Amino acid sequence: xxxxxxxxxxxxxxxxxxxxxxxxxxxxxxxxxxxxxxxxxxxxxxxxxxxxxxxxxxxxxxxxxxxxxxxxxxxxxxxxxxxxxxxxxxxxxxxxxxxxxxxxxxxxxxxxxxxxxxxxxxxxxxxxxxxxxxxxxxxxxxxxxxxxxxxxxxxxxxxxxxxxxxxxxxxxxxxxxxxxxxxxxxxxxxxxxxxxxxxxxxxxxxxxxxxxxxxxxxxxxxxxxxxxxxxxxxxxxxxxxxxxxxxxxxxxxxxxxxxxxxxxxxxxxxxxxxxxxxxxxxxxxxxxxxxxxxxxxxxxxxxxxxxxxxxxxxxxxxxxxxxxxxxxxxxxxxxxxxxxxxxxxxxxxxxxxxxxxxxxxxxxxxxxxxxxxxxxxxxxxxxxxxxxxxxx
Numbered sequence: 001x002x003x004x005x006x007x008x009x010x011x012x013x014x015x016x017x018x019x020x021x022x023x024x025x026x027x028x029x030x031x032x033x034x035x036x037x038x039x040x041x042x043x044x045x046x047x048x049x050x051x052x053x054x055x056x057x058x059x060x061x062x063x064x065x066x067x068x069x070x071x072x073x074x075x076x077x078x079x080x081x082x083x084x085x086x087x088x089x090x091x092x093x094x095x096x097x098x099x100x101x102x103x104x105x106x107x108x109x110x111x112x113x114x115x116x117x118x119x120x121x122x123x124x125x126x127x128x129x130x131x132x133x134x135x136x137x138x139x140x141x142x143x144x145x146x147x148x149x150x151x152x153x154x155x156x157x158x159x160x161x162x163x164x165x166x167x168x169x170x171x172x173x174x175x176x177x178x179x180x181x182x183x184x185x186x187x188x189x190x191x192x193x194x195x196x197x198x199x200x201x202x203x204x205x206x207x208x209x210x211x212x213x214x215x216x217x218x219x220x221x222x223x224x225x226x227x228x229x230x231x232x233x234x235x236x237x238x239x240x241x242x243x244x245x246x247x248x249x250x251x252x253x254x255x256x257x258x259x260x261x262x263x264x265x266x267x268x269x270x271x272x273x274x275x276x277x278x279x280x281x282x283x284x285x286x287x288x289x290x291x292x293x294x295x296x297x298x299x300x301x302x303x304x305x306x307x308x309x310x311x312x313x314x315x316x317x318x319x320x321x322x323x324x325x326x327x328x329x330x331x332x333x334x335x336x337x338x339x340x341x342x343x344x345x346x347x348x349x350x351x352x353x354x355x356x357x358x359x360x361x362x363x364x365x366x367x368x369x370x371x372x373x374x375x376x377x378x379x380x381x382x383x384x385x386x387x388x389x390x391x392x
Contacts, residue, residue: 001028001061007068009322011045015103016066018126019043019167028053028062038212039167040068043125044369045098047071047315047326069315069324071366073098079111083282083291085146086114095367116142131170133162147295148274150182156199168209174228175202177236180275197273198236203228211250215370215390216307216330216362218258222248222392230276240270248392256309262392263302272297278340280354283387286338287376288356290383296340296351303391305334307362328364332374333357354378 003024005013019039021032037049048069056063076094091111099106104124111117123135136159144151156178164170183194205226211217224246231238248262266278278299282291285301311329318325334357341351358376365371368388376383 001026002056002063004063004065005068006065007070009070010101011068011070011098011103012101015043015045015101016040016068018129022064028064033064035212040066042213042215043103044366045071045073045103047324047366048313069317069326070322071326072318072321072323073366075367079109081111081115083114085144085292089113089115089117091117097367114143116140131164131166133160133164133170133172135160144185145275145279145292146185147279147292148182148277149185150274151185152180152182152275154178154180154275156180168207168211170207172205172207172226173203174205176200180273182275195273197238197275199230199238199273199276200234200236201228201230201238202234205244207246215364216256216328217250217260218256219252220250222246222262230270238273238276240268240272242266242268242272246392253306253308258307260303260305260307262304263300264392265300267298280338280340283372283374283385284391285336286354286356287334287336287358287374287385288378288383289354294340294354296345297342298346299338299340301336301338303334303336305332307332310361313364325366326364330362330364332360332362332372334360334374334376336376 001024003017003022005016020036022028022036033051037051040046040049046068050067052065054063054065074096079091079093081089089111090113091109093109095107097105105122107121109117109119117140119137119139121135121137125133127134138157140155142153156176158176160172160174162170162172178199179196180199181194181196203226205224207224209222211220211222224244226244228242230240230242245265248260251259253259277295277297279292279295280286280299281289281293307330310331313326313328316325336356337353339351339353345351356376356378358374360372360374363371363373370390371386371388373386376385
């Protein structure tokens with residue numbers, strides 16, 4: 001078998017070839033063709049991936065022909081952000097998701113207003129022709145945490161090194177350092193004073209992910225087990241452990257629909273400083289509640305979400321730049337549950353479980369991969385929220 005790739009204007013062929021199960025010399029496996037397509041779409045670089053098999057008249061051997069439509073991957077624009085704690089923030093964002101056509105990502109963001117931020121990040125999936133993912137970020141950020149009644153400033157460096165076995169199994173190592181400063185929001189609490197910590201950590205997560213196209217999964221599972229050491233023998237001013245368990249399964253419900261059932265647990269052992277306490281509420285944890293409405297040292301959340309297609313993929317081709325803009329709209333119905341607690345409150349039955357739910361749209365488009373627009377409620381109030389990316 002031979003592989004031919006058509007439609008590339010910028011992306012290097014090896015970015016595609018290294019993700020394929022099919023290789024030159026292997027027989028064509030019709031059952032795996034769809035998997036290869038989904039893995040390529042999961043890169044976020046292509047609006048469309050088509051495949052067909054033809055016969056080479058000269059050798060009478062099969063030829064796998066892949067035809068791709070590249071998305072635009074460079075973005076530079078002003079931004080406006082809003083959240084209930086910090087109100088409006090204004091800034092600029094510049095990102096490139098396909099640096100030099102190698103599938104590497106570079107991102108620069110700055111904000112002023114309720115949140116002040118300057119950050120620079122870089123990431124890649126492959127290193128030295130191996131499935132060795134690497135990402136790093138340098139940041140300075142200042143914001144309010146009303147749950148803890150503090151204003152915090154953090155500046156630091158963080159990176160992730162993730163060797164993989166196959167496409168979806170591996171380990172992620174996460175070392176980092178930051179200087180964290182906090183001060184009370186209320187003058188009445190000024191006696192608590194300003195705190196400054198040297199925060200160092202080292203985390204490791206073992207994971208197995210069988211979803212092929214994560215932002216529109218119709219089957220598969222994710223399992224992740226992690227443990228992070230904060231301070232202690234690493235030095236600095238903190239000293240505690242934090243463990244994590246992530247479980248997610250997607251049940252096919254016909255066509256391009258899927259039912260996601262998931263749970264996430266974070267528990268802490270030791271003294272957790274205020275700026276590292278966990279919050280509950282908002283689009284990433286408990287929809288239907290205000291962002292950070294509840295706080296604690298440990299947290300559990302779970303959710304069930306049904307996604308169904310509303311509008312099929314639409315594409316618009318820009319021949320002059322050789323890029324394709326694509327748009328897909330799905331609908332979602334969801335129910336969230338969650339709780340946070342300190343010390344042994346859970347064992348004493350003092351950790352109240354909160355429930356929320358609602359309806360939403362999942363808009364698949366370049367740059368953000370998936371935009372989530374949601375109408376949710378806690379049974380008393382209705383909230384409208386938006387966020388980018390998948391929850392897990």
